[in-house]
Amino acid sequence: MHYTLRPAGLTDAAAITDLLNEVDRIEIGRPETDLHTVEADLKRPDVDLERDSWLAFHDGRLVAYGLLWDESAGERVDIDHYVLPEHQHAGQLLLDAMEVRALDRARSNGAARAVVHLHLNTEPTLDTGLIEKRGWSVVRRYHVLRRPVDPAVDLVPEVPSGVRLRSCVEEADRSRVHALYQSSFAEHFDFQPRGYEQWLQDVDADVLDWSLVWIAATEELGDVGFLLARNDREAMGWIRSLGVVREARGLGLGGLLLRNAFAAFAARGRDTVGLGVDTSNATGAPALYARHGMAVHFAVDTWEAVLP
Incomplete structure (x- = not known):
């Protein structure tokens, strides 16, 4: 499949919310993402949308979204990553770009490495075998109660x-x-x-x-x-x-x-x-x-x- 990638903008918030709710329906059975939450993420002061956000489209449809931010001013970098199940290659393309950017941000903080964290549902739409091959591993579990x-x-x-x-x-x-x-x-x-x-x-x-x-x-x-x-x-x-x-x-x-x-x-x-x-x-x-x-x-x- 061919995918078109570009950075996100504030005007994409509604489309991103729709994508995240589609992921919610698959992972937890109902939509639970609010538009204002997505807008707040896109407006984070530690996010440069041109360099820290990614959208992947297939035939004009948004199928994957990524966001990167840096709270630590050191080696720790966080990312969000969402992809529809049938578009794993789009998810990999985003991960390629996000890993490069994460290391760039950590090094700009004076760190020699980047320690990157990603939160995923325990039954995610992303094929976790793909990230395991990239060296990712689970270090913590959280419950939403x-x-x-x-x-x-x-x-x-x-x-x-x-x-x-x-x-x-x-x-x-x-x-x-x-x-x-x-x-x-x-x-x-x-x-x-x-x-x-x-x-x-x-x-x-x-x-x-x-x-x-x-x-x-x-x-x-x-x-x-x-x-x-x-x-x-x-x-x-x-x-x-x-x-x-x-x-x-x-x-x-x-x-x-x-x-x-x-x-x-x-x-x-x-x-x-x-x-x-x-x-x-x-x-x-x-x-x-x-x-x-x-x-x-x-x-x-x-x-x-x-x-x-």
């Missing part, structure tokens, strides 16, 4: 004595959430430190509903935990991140924040809440989510290649 919520059942939890929850409405509170995120996630796999302004861009601060972001504090320790959720995904309410600093773990604050989010989403008319979790998370997060009724929706593997 979901749970039904009901306003009659998921009520605002009672806050224990000595604990306080507050919504993140003031600028100072946003800064505190950033600091808590950096502290509580510092030991997590693949964590990339982010400055405050970079983090605001990551969470789409300009459009984020900050009333769905909460800080947990104790009388003894002060601000020690946070939960950042968003209500702009069509498929379900989404908990983007939940963290508690090391010295406050084991006090039940993670569960409190989680139940508070369930209640908030239920009150807003949502029927499902989801989140993603590293299955090898050492802080006990998978068990916490299981205790609160969250079940596996689908699984995602992190594939890694070290170039050259």
